[in-house]
Amino acid sequence: MNLYNFMNEIDETILNRGLRYFKDGHVLGTKVLSNGWVEVLVVGHDDYTVSVQLADDGTILKANCACPYRGGPICKHEVAAFYSLSHSFTPKESPLASLLKSLSIETLVAELLKVADENPMIYERLMAYQQPQDQLATFERQLEEMVAKHIQFGHExxxxxxxxxxxxxxxxxxxxxxxxxxxxxxxxxxxxREECEGVDNQIDDSDAIFSEFLGELHAQLQSLIFATIDYHQDIDEVYSLLMSRLQKNDAWVDFELLDLLSEYGREPRYLQPIIHYIERMVEVVEEVKGSLYKVWYELLAKYQEESLEAFLERHADVPVLTEFRVEQFVSQARYEEAIPLILELESLEENRFDATWKLYRYTIYEKMKDIEAMKKLAYELFVQGNFDYYGKLKKLYGEEFPFIYDSLKLELRQLDKQELYLKMIETEKDQEALLAYVKEDLRYIERFASLLWDTFETEVHHLYEQYIKQELMKVSHRSGYRRICAIFRRYRPFTTDEAYETLIHQLIAMYPRRRALIEELQLLLHELEEESSNQHVEQLSIDIA
Incomplete structure (x- = not known):
């Protein structure tokens, strides 16, 4: 790692923090010591000394910082020091460089030809010194040949x-x-990227290998664009190149390129042409108009916030911007203006089964302290399945809630909101409603027996018996009989030994030809006998003691 390439070797988060430190003037001074050591003073929460040992060519041999950071090998203070040193460091000329400068051009060419002949990597490095247009043409030819090698026209x-x-x-x-x-x-x-787009429909990318490469390519492009902006390397040339590619086609919009270009928006001279392009394309490409307006809004929100309000006002009729207008009104406490827009968003077909905007509207009513609106919306949200609003309803209605509760019971039954209804009456421990429901659907005796037992002991006993008989009529094999016996065991705490045994004998008598059933029921009788015997022994022990 050296002062010219350390950016490629360091974690991106730490690199960005260090760069920000350097740009914000946190590096206060540099002190040159012996043996290549340099001390750099960096001010953060405290004053920290960064010690760096450099080779003559700028290679970073050692680096350490006095700060307490232990989250990785390099801290942001060291990165800030590297950036500072990279601006001031002048490499010393090596003996080899001095020797090469003393040789004639003919000798150098002859020696380089020999080395390049023997080493393909050296050959490639030297060929990189071609004129950019020559290099681009060579690369394009290589790319086309490589694609042709792998993909034939019309074949996947x-x-x-x-x-x-x-x-x-x-x-x-x-x-x-x-x-x-x-x-x-x-x-x-x-x-x-263009070549890949051209063959995309001929690749079965089930394993997402090709997509992963395209993602990496986009990330590399993004990284280069950040570099042009941060270090002003070829910034105008790259911006012009991207803009020319973006404007090449008037019939569609390359949103990936537009996303890359949006990074230049931090400088007004680059932002305006991008906005002019979007402004022109919203009138041309109808199918992506909404997406373009969103990009336009995001650019202004990021780089030209002062013009946002006028932009939203000017394009108040654009549906895709409605949610941004809502955000604006809410941030300015203009709740009365936000509510109609939220209702408009709720009415959209894509939000038909999505309660997000209704939930948001409730928070606005809370800010407005509009109790009546809160009551109405909480009722609606609860009936639609948002059980969290049941507690809010109880609190909002207070002493009036029993009337609302009766109304909810009726409405939920009419709407066939079975699970919501059950959860509500279970929460309220409404035993009469629970009992009525179990009578309609015996399966629920298992779920609610414990809630009903203290008041409706006899009913629980009879309903459990009915349920067991009902379920037994549905099965005719051993695994089914075992399921019935499992229900029996869950029924056990809600009955007496005598009633339990009587029901078992009753079922054996009802189905004398079902051998597997009788065997499973006899196991229950055996369990009952063992339990009674154990209880008898325990009682004797107590009596003797």
Whole structure:
């Protein structure tokens, strides 16, 4: 790692924090020591000294900081120091450099030809010194040849063939990274991107290998664009290149390119042409008009916030901007103006089964302290399945709630909101409603027996018996009989030994030909006998004691 490439070796989060420290003037001074050591004073929450040992060529041999950071090998103070040193460091000329400068051009050419002949990597490095246009043409030819090798027109590739194709694409991406010119790198990546888009429909990407490569390509492009902006490397050239590609087609919008270009919006001279492009395209490409308005809004929100209000006012009739107008009104406490817009959003077909905006409207009513509106909406939200609003309803209605409760019971039954109804009456421990429901559907005796037992002991006993008999009529094999016996065991705490045994004998008598059933029921009798015997022994022990 050296002062010219450390940006590629350090975690991106730490790198960005260190760069911000450097740009904000946290590096206060540098002190040169012996043996290549330099001390850099960086001010953060405290004053920290960063010690860096540099080789003559700018290689970072050692670095350490006095700060307490232990989250990784390098801290933001060290990164800030590296940026500072990279601006002031002058490498010393090595003996080899001095020797090469003393040789004639003829001798150097002859020696380089020999070395390049023996080492393909040296050959590639030297060929990189071609003129950019020559290099671009060479790269384009390589790219086309590589694609033609893997994909024939009209034929689809899949599996390992896709993997081989992607491996070659990654190799080309590696070549791009070695280029010195940022502009050239961007042009090559755009060529690669276009070529990939051209064959996308011929690739079976079930394993998402190709998609993963496209994601990496986009990330690399984004990283290059950040570099042009942060370090002003080929910034105008790359911006012009991206804009020309974006404007090449008037019939559709390349949103990925537009996303890349939006990073330039931090500078007004770049922002305005992007906005003019969007303004023109919203009138041309109807099917993506909504998406373009969103990008337009996001650009202004990020880089030109002062013009947002006028923008939203001017485009008040654009549906996709409605949610942004809501945000604006709410942030300004203009709740009365926000409510109609929220209702408008709720009415959209895509929000028909989505309660998000209704939930948001409730929070607005809370801010407004509009109790009547809160009551009405909480009722509606609860009936639609949002049980969290049941507690809010009880609190809002207070002493009047019993009347609302009766209304809810009636409405939920009419709407067939079974689970919501059950959850409500279970929460209220409404035994009469629970008992009535179990009588309608015996399956629920298992769920509600414990809630009903203290008041309706006899009813629980009879309903459980009916339920067991009902379920037994549905089965005719051993696994089904075992399920019935499992119900019996759950029924056990809600009956007496005598009634339990009587029901078992009753069922044995009812189905004398079902041998498997009788065997399973006899196991229950055996369990009952064992339990009674154990209880008798325990009682004797107590009596003796």
């Amino acid at each position: 590739i899949s599996g390992k063939a896709v993997q081989r194709f992607v491996d070659d694409l990654y190799e080309l991406l590696g070549q791009i990274k070695e280029q010195a010119s940022v502009q050239l790198k961007v042009e090559m990546m755009l060529l690669c």
